[in-house]
Amino acid sequence: GQQVMQIPQYQHVQEGEDFTTYCNSSTTLSNIQWYKQRPGGHPVFLIQLVKSGEVKKQKRLTFQFGEAKKNSSLHITATQTTDVGTYFCAAANYGGSQGNLIFGKGTKLSVKP
Amino acid sequence: DGGITQSPKYLFRKEGQNVTLSCEQNLNHDAMYWYRQDPGQGLRLIYYSQIVNDFQKGDIAEGYSVSREKKESFPLTVTSAQKNPTAFYLCASSSGGTLLTYEQYFGPGTRLTVT
Numbered sequence: 351g352q353q354v355m356q357i358p359q360y361q362h363v364q365e366g367e368d369f370t371t372y373c374n375s376s377t378t379l380s381n382i383q384w385y386k387q388r389p390g391g392h393p394v395f396l397i398q399l400v401k402s403g404e405v406k407k408q409k410r411l412t413f414q415f416g417e418a419k420k421n422s423s424l425h426i427t428a429t430q431t432t433d434v435g436t437y438f439c440a441a442a443n444y445g446g447s448q449g450n451l452i453f454g455k456g457t458k459l460s461v462k463p
Numbered sequence: 464d465g466g467i468t469q470s471p472k473y474l475f476r477k478e479g480q481n482v483t484l485s486c487e488q489n490l491n492h493d494a495m496y497w498y499r500q501d502p503g504q505g506l507r508l509i510y511y512s513q514i515v516n517d518f519q520k521g522d523i524a525e526g527y528s529v530s531r532e533k534k535e536s537f538p539l540t541v542t543s544a545q546k547n548p549t550a551f552y553l554c555a556s557s558s559g560g561t562l563l564t565y566e567q568y569f570g571p572g573t574r575l576t577v578t
Contacts (some may be wrong), residue, residue, distance in 0.1 A: 359503070383566060392553055393506070395566040438505060440567075450521075451567065453498075455505035 354382075354441050356454030364462050369426040371457035373439035380442050382422045383451065384413060388435040396424075429461050466490040467570035469554050474575045476548075484539045484573045486554035494559040495537035496567065499523060500551040509552075512537055513559055541575065548577045 355374045363369050373382065381400045385393040397406055399415035399422060406413045410433075412425045426433055436458045440451040467488045476482045488495065497509040508521030512531040526545025531537055537556075541548045551574050555567040 356505075392569040392572050393555075393567075394569070398566060450496075450508070450511060453506040455503065 354379075354439055354452055354454040356439055356457055358457055359455065360458045360460075362460045362462065363429050365431060366428050369429050369433070369459055371424050371437050371439075371459075373422045373424075373441075373454050375420050375441060378419050379422075380419075382415060383440045384422075384424055385438045385440060385453075386435050387438065387456070391435075393438060426459075429459070431461050431463055434459060434461050467554060467556055467568055469552075469570035469573050471573060472571065474573055476575070476577050478577055479543045480577075481540055481542050482548075482575065482577075484541065484552055484554075484575070486537045486539065486570060487535055488537075488554075488556045488568075488570075489535060490556055490558075490568060491534070492556035492558050492568070493534070494557045494565075495531065496555040496557075497521075497527070497529065497537070497539045498553045498555065500553060500572075506553065509539065541577075548575060550575060 357372050383398045384396040386396055387393045397413050402419050403417045404415040410427045414423045436456040438456045439454045470485045494513050496511040498506040499509055500506055507523050509523055509527050510518050510521055510529040512518035515531055515534050518529050518531050526542055528540045551572050553572045554570040557565045557567045
């Protein structure tokens with residue numbers, strides 16, 4: 351079945367350093383979503399990318415969707431302790447019923463002050 | 464959170480007992496989902512429902528059952544047949560759609576411990 355691979359699994363950074371997580375698929379994706387889960391919390395939707403080559407920014411966060419729509423990345427500039435958490439990508443699974451998402455395993459970010 | 468409530472937050476059960484986790488939403492969403500989260504495993508889909516009185520198995524449905532009698536409610540029963548029920552269970556909903564996948568809103572989760 352469709353899978354999305356997310357790397358790295360863990361990332362430890364010093365506050366102020368940049369951070370990037372990558373999401374890859376062997377199949378072309380119709381769209382991709384990104385979620386953030388704080389420690390002890392629940393996933394919260396960040397953004398959805400739909401178009402080939404799309405780039406969206408939210409303050410220090412930059413999201414990209416690859417030209418072939420098979421990969422995506424989330425980049426955080428100058429991390430802060432508030433960025434701590436696990437970041438998940440999720441892709442639509444059209445092998446099943448519409449509206450179903452396939453989640454990557456997530457990248458857990460820790461930030462040392 | 465954000466219109467989705469799950470109760471209780473923590474649940475303890477003895478092995479061999481069935482247990483039902485509650486999920487209610489007031490977002491008027493058509494679609495609802497149950498996920499299981501284990502450390503390092505991400506989110507795995509148990510069941511989902513796109514409309515009242517209809518639901519579909521996800522990737523790990525064995526040992527679980529659901530019902531969708533009302534639009535607002537999607538309870539999950541963890542049966543004694545589930546081999547490793549201890550986990551963090553997350554309920555989510557979305558407005559659904561025919562062409563695009565809409566964002567999912569998650570509840571605060573229920574942490575189930577079975578001993």
